[in-house]
Amino acid sequence: MSIEAPDSGAEPALTTIRDQVERGRPEDVAALLARLRPADRAWLLLRLPHQRRQEVLERLPAAAVADALDHLTHAEACLVATGVADPRLANILDSAETEVAAGVLRHLPPETAGRVLEDMQQAEAVTPLLQYHPESAGSLMMPVLIALPASIRARDAINYLRRTRPNPEVIYHLFVVDAERRLIGMLTLPNLVLADPWRTIGELMEPGPVYATTHTDREDVARLLQRYDLVALPVVDEERHLLGVITADEVADIVSAEATEDMYRMVGLVEEQVFSPFWISVRNRLPWLCVNLATAFLAAAVVAVYQSSIATAVVLAVFLPVIASQGSNAGAQTLTILVRGLALGEIRIQDTWRALAKEVGLGLVNGMAIGLVTAVVAIAWVGNPTLGLVVGAAMVLSMVFAAFGGVLVPLTLHLLRVDPALASVIFVTTVTDVLGFLVYLGLASLFLPGLSR
């Protein structure tokens, strides 16, 4: 079954199949999935309800499942793999690339992983990979089995490749090593093929290639591959011995995962999908909701301080949500730009003052525009010019505070070596609510005689 992508990509076709897959007999579905491309099989398996997935996985050949796992992120592959009984899973992971097997095992509960690993034939190849941090280059790399010496000629290199029959996917880029297998250069397959057959690899290679070590963070791996438009990034140990390679098709997954992580963290979410199990979602979200509750009480305390002013002029309560909402929206705009700018490497700590100056300036200008409108609406609505002036002035200041919060919260988190996205929306909203209310109700109390008239 070949998917010939129409205008909008391959989805319409897959969506049709998906309905069949959700309704058909498990035997038929397994037969259908086995005939699909591995990537499509993976896509569909990932989207099946858990129960159905189990039924289908039981009936698919181990190699077909292994090929599919290769097209998923490690977390996704693990989700699919948990639909399989332990002894069968060992079988499946034996058919998969070592890097995929290690990725799945790293995401399983430790005791399950231990049991599965015991039953695996390639346990010895997989075990060393399990030591790497899941977000490090070590855990993303595929082992490099082919490395060329600098001394041989291009035609001999090509003949060597033909004789050793490597996995075609790992020879887009070829690595050149010295006698101790230390990385000294890189050569793309196109350049090897197009070269004069009599020239040596040492002459053809690009010396001093960009590389990562096993400890390099996946975010930096993605950045290196992206910045240098590499098809493959070599991974070396501390002595620069060539260990593995990370191919460019990982980059998009990393970039996407990092963006999701940032978006989630900003609102206090942990890794979660739409259809993650219910109690996991409860456990993930409740802690930050509690933090938010605590910070909300701070804002409430400010209002409590000014209760007597509100008792004198109840209309003050009406504009509380306007100040709060506008401050938090302006703060969220600044914050989003800063968090994304930090993630993409567009801003550094040294840029703090420049960013602050610009955002505070923007807060002032936008604040004056919004403050003017608010003042006019307040005067027209309530008919009290003093109230209008107080609300308008508080609005300007509240948007300036939002700019300070939006810049300083993520940069402070960054300086503290915490992810600048972490619950940052909650912190910025606290700043804007507390300071916004203080200014608004404080000003109002000063002009109270004019307000209660």
Add this chain to the structure above:
Amino acid sequence: MSIEAPDSGAEPALTTIRDQVERGRPEDVAALLARLRPADRAWLLLRLPHQRRQEVLERLPAAAVADALDHLTHAEACLVATGVADPRLANILDSAETEVAAGVLRHLPPETAGRVLEDMQQAEAVTPLLQYHPESAGSLMMPVLIALPASIRARDAINYLRRTRPNPEVIYHLFVVDAERRLIGMLTLPNLVLADPWRTIGELMEPGPVYATTHTDREDVARLLQRYDLVALPVVDEERHLLGVITADEVADIVSAEATEDMYRMVGLVEEQVFSPFWISVRNRLPWLCVNLATAFLAAAVVAVYQSSIATAVVLAVFLPVIASQGSNAGAQTLTILVRGLALGEIRIQDTWRALAKEVGLGLVNGMAIGLVTAVVAIAWVGNPTLGLVVGAAMVLSMVFAAFGGVLVPLTLHLLRVDPALASVIFVTTVTDVLGFLVYLGLASLFLPGLSR
């Protein structure tokens, strides 16, 4: 100068150079930049202050600038290019790939683009590319000059490649066409090189390859490349004639740009960097701030309706920010999961009920936990059990409303064929504020005798 990436990627080295580049004499800086890798040159050029960039660009050879532009997104390349005078820019774009030149021209003001195009020698090759939508496959593709017939043997294909000396970057994947140049198959260079030299391309190729048309949206392009782990995606016209190719190194840029767009749109931001010109930022942000103001007045109107209740029990005003803050945080959590799930293709419209059931259930469970804490705090603080019960009950309902808003706002936008991220935070906050206040103050009014005691 070779950048040998340490643990944390190549950045530390580049950051050191960056200081030099910002302080040094323009001549020295140009000489230094000319010696760097094009990708590093691009990275530094993009990060220079506008004035300095102009001085340096004047002193760099046209080809060095063109090579750097190739490593930037079209929007970034345009930002750099605007630092160059028109006649010089024509020169630079002549040295660049047609796809890069078209990308820059598409982002320039139309009258500037017209002037530059007139001075360009490759105007004829670039003009047809300008007709494509900037977010379509047509505008991302590089022209394919090499296509193989199915009838020739592997060794003849390799000899043909050597004779025609194509750009090495575009032969990782080879495309197979019929006599009318219609796409019929694909073959990777590794598979060609490793194959028995006497087999024909027709035997070796993978028939029915995945492809895009010139109109395919960049988001779908990224999805196809990602799902099938392709190194290159062919682009065809309506009759399936092979026109161009999009390589995998574009995917990460697309995925990153789409993620930024979603994060920005959620809070009502348009394309903007941290250091975009001040007045552009004002113009970009003010409209959605105004929309937010309008929605904030809706929430204020609800409070205004219940002014007399607040006058009777001023303490009610104290808990307004708690209800608002908690509702909007819970809503933002649900919303973020939905927007990201829609963007990554994890949810479809058919999943609405399932998503709604889960999120509303979560809202209820988390709401009861948070509501209980709120009630206890309120009773301890104010010493009025009725108030505690009212605030607690309002909290539960407000978090349920947040779940409805967080699911239904993005899905409604999606159904209306608008980006589900569009200003969605603003809309969800409106739902939670308005409904949350209605329930809170409505309940409070019912129990007013118990509150004012």
